[in-house]
Amino acid sequence: MEAIIQDIQGIPLNHYILLSSIIFTIGVIGVLIRRNVIIIMMSIELMLNAVNLLLAAFSAYHGDASGQVFVFFIMALAAAEVAVGLAIIVMVYRNTKSIDINLLNKLKW
Amino acid sequence: MSAIITLSLLAILVLYLGIFKLRNALLSVSLIGLMAALVFELRLWNEEAEPIFNGMVLFDKFSLAFSILIIFITGLILLLSKGYFDKISANIAEYYALIIFSLTGALLVVSFHNLSMLFIGIEIMSVALYILAGIRKKDLASNEASLKYFLMGAFSTGFLLFGIALLYGASASFDLTEIKNYVTTNSGQLPAMFYAGILFLIVGLAFKVGAAPFHFWTPDVYDGSPILVTTFMSTVVKTAAFAGFLRLFITCFDQLQSFWVPILLVMIIITLFIGNISALVQLSFKRMLAYSSISHAGYMLFAILNMGVQASGAMLVYAAAYSVASVLAFAVLIVVKRNRGSEHFEAFNGLGKSNPLMALVLTLSMLSLAGIPLTAGFIGKFMMFSEALSNLHIALVVLAAINAAIGIFYYFHVIINMYFREAEINDQISIDMNYKTVLFIAAALTLILGIYPDFLTHLI
Numbered sequence: 001m002e003a004i005i006q007d008i009q010g011i012p013l014n015h016y017i018l019l020s021s022i023i024f025t026i027g028v029i030g031v032l033i034r035r036n037v038i039i040i041m042m043s044i045e046l047m048l049n050a051v052n053l054l055l056a057a058f059s060a061y062h063g064d065a066s067g068q069v070f071v072f073f074i075m076a077l078a079a080a081e082v083a084v085g086l087a088i089i090v091m092v093y094r095n096t097k098s099i100d101i102n103l104l105n106k107l108k109w
Numbered sequence: 110m111s112a113i114i115t116l117s118l119l120a121i122l123v124l125y126l127g128i129f130k131l132r133n134a135l136l137s138v139s140l141i142g143l144m145a146a147l148v149f150e151l152r153l154w155n156e157e158a159e160p161i162f163n164g165m166v167l168f169d170k171f172s173l174a175f176s177i178l179i180i181f182i183t184g185l186i187l188l189l190s191k192g193y194f195d196k197i198s199a200n201i202a203e204y205y206a207l208i209i210f211s212l213t214g215a216l217l218v219v220s221f222h223n224l225s226m227l228f229i230g231i232e233i234m235s236v237a238l239y240i241l242a243g244i245r246k247k248d249l250a251s252n253e254a255s256l257k258y259f260l261m262g263a264f265s266t267g268f269l270l271f272g273i274a275l276l277y278g279a280s281a282s283f284d285l286t287e288i289k290n291y292v293t294t295n296s297g298q299l300p301a302m303f304y305a306g307i308l309f310l311i312v313g314l315a316f317k318v319g320a321a322p323f324h325f326w327t328p329d330v331y332d333g334s335p336i337l338v339t340t341f342m343s344t345v346v347k348t349a350a351f352a353g354f355l356r357l358f359i360t361c362f363d364q365l366q367s368f369w370v371p372i373l374l375v376m377i378i379i380t381l382f383i384g385n386i387s388a389l390v391q392l393s394f395k396r397m398l399a400y401s402s403i404s405h406a407g408y409m410l411f412a413i414l415n416m417g418v419q420a421s422g423a424m425l426v427y428a429a430a431y432s433v434a435s436v437l438a439f440a441v442l443i444v445v446k447r448n449r450g451s452e453h454f455e456a457f458n459g460l461g462k463s464n465p466l467m468a469l470v471l472t473l474s475m476l477s478l479a480g481i482p483l484t485a486g487f488i489g490k491f492m493m494f495s496e497a498l499s500n501l502h503i504a505l506v507v508l509a510a511i512n513a514a515i516g517i518f519y520y521f522h523v524i525i526n527m528y529f530r531e532a533e534i535n536d537q538i539s540i541d542m543n544y545k546t547v548l549f550i551a552a553a554l555t556l557i558l559g560i561y562p563d564f565l566t567h568l569i
Binding site: 013017020024027028031037040041044047048050051054055058062064066067069070073074077080081084085087088089091092095096101104105 | 228229239240247252253255259260263271273275278282302
C-alpha cells in the first residue's frame with residue numbers, strides 16, 4: 001500500500017487534475033453532441049469516473065482515506081442510477097422502437 | 110435520525126403491503142408513518158444540536174424546520190393520491206414506496222453536514238423520481254419526461270461531484286465545519302481549485318433547483334410527468350434542494366461572497382425574466398405552473414444571495430407559502446383534468462359558477478403565488494425583497510418587482526377564465542373527501558400565514 005501511494009505521489013498533482021479535467025470535458029461534450037442515449041449514458045459514466053480518479057489522487061496526496069471511501073459511494077450510486085436509466089431506456093424503446101433522443105420532442109412550448 | 114430510519118423502514122413496509130395485496134391499507138399506513146416521522150422530528154426540536162455519526166448529519170433547527178415542512182407537504186400529496194395511481198396500474202404499492210424513498214433522500218439533503226451526505230441525499234431523492242416521472246409506461250410524454258429528467262439529473266450530478274472533488278482537493282475534508290475553518294484560515298490565498306469547485310457546485314445545484322441558465326429541462330419534465338408527481342417535484346424536491354443549497358453556502362462560503370454574489374445576481378435576473386416571460390405565453394395551465402416554478406426559483410435564490418440572520422427564516426416562509434399554494438393549484442388541476450380531460454386554461458371556464466368553492470381556493474392559490482397581500486406568498490416576497498434592500502441590491506429589487514408585476518398577468522389568466530368565461534358544458538364537478546381536506550388545509554394555511562406570519566419567521 002505504501003509503495004502504491006509513493007508511486008501515485010511520484011507524479012505531480014497537477015497532472016492528475018489535468019487528466020481528470022480532460023476526461024470530464026470529453027464526457028460533457030459527449031453528452032451535449034451525441035444523439036444516441038446509450039452513448040450519452042457512457043459519457044456520463046466518463047464524467048463520474050473522472051471524478052473518481054481525481055478523488056483517489058487527492059486522497060493519496062492528502063493521506064486521508066475519506067476521499068477513497070467517497071469513490072465507493074459514487075460507484076455504488078452510479079450503478080443504481082445506471083440500472084434505473086437502462087430501465088427507462090428500455091421503456092422508451094418499447095414505445096418508439098428507437099433510442100435516438102431527437103425523436104423525443106413531443107414536449108415543447 | 111429516527112425520522113430518516115422510520116421513513117426508510119416505512120417504504121419497505123409499504124412494499125410488503127403491496128406483496129400481500131393490502132391495497133386499502135397503503136394510504137393509511139403511509140400517513141401514519143409520516144406522522145410518526147413528524148413526531149420524531151418535533152421531539153428533537155428543543156435539544157442541543159451536535160453533528161452526529163462522525164459529523165455526517167446535523168439536526169439543528171434549520172434542518173428540523175425544513176424536514177417538518179417537507180414531511181407535511183408529502184402528507185398532503187399522499188392524501189391527493191387516493192384514486193390517482195389506481196388508474197395507472199394494478200400494482201400501486203411501488204408508487205407510495207418511491208415517494209417515501211424520495212422523501213427520505215430529501216430529509217438527508219436538508220440535514221447534511223458532510224458533502225458525501227449531500228451527494229447521497231440528492232441521489233436517493235432523484236433516482237426515485239426518475240422512475241416516478243415515467244410511471245405512465247405507455248404515455249410518450251411521460252416517457253420523454255422520465256428520460257430527460259434522468260439524463261439531466263445524471264449530468265448535473267457529474268458537475269456537483271466534480272465540484273465536491275475540487276473542494277476536497279483544496280481543503281482535504283468533506284466536513285462542512287472543516288471546510289469553513291479552511292476558508293477562514295486561508296482567506297485571501299485560496300487556490301484557484303477551490304474557486305473552481307464553488308463554480309461547479311453552483312452549476313450542479315442550479316441544475317437541481319431549476320434556475321436559469323440551467324432550467325431548460327424543468328418545463329418539459331414538469332409538463333410530461335403525471336400531475337401528482339409534478340406536484341411532488343415542484344414542492345418537496347425543490348424545497349429540499351434549496352435548503353441544501355442555502356445550508357452549504359451559509360456554513361461554508363459565507364466569507365467568499367465577493368466571489369459568488371455577482372454570479373448569483375446574474376443567475377437570479379436571467380431566471381426571473383425567462384420564467385415569467387415564458388409563462389406569459391403558455392396555453393396549458395400545467396406548463397404555466399412549470400414556468401412559474403422557475404420564476405419562484407429565482408425569488409428563492411434571493412435568500413442565498415442575502416445570507417443574513419433572517420435568510421433561513423425567509424427561505425422557510427417562502428418555501429412554505431410556495432409549496433402550499435402549488436399543492437392547492439395542482440389539486441384543483443387534477444380534479445379539473447379528471448372531469449374535463451384537459452390541462453388548458455379553457456378547461457377552467459365557468460368554474461366560478463359550477464364550483465364556486467373550488468374556484469375560490471384556486472383564486473386564493475393564484476393570489477398567493479402572485480404575491481398579493483393577505484396571502485402567504487406576499488409575506489414570502491416581502492421578506493425576500495426587504496432583505497435584499499437592506500443589502501443594497503436596489504437594482505435587483507426593482508427588476509424583481511417588475512417581474513412580480515408580469516407574474517400577476519399570467520396568474521390572473523386562470524381567474525379570468527374561471528369567473529368571466531362561459532363553459533360549453535357547465536356541469537358541477539364532484540370532489541371526494543380527501544381532496545376537500547387537502548384544499549381546506551392548504552387554503553387555511555395560505556390565509557393564516559398571510560395574516561399572521563410571525564410564528565414561522567422567528568422559528569429559525
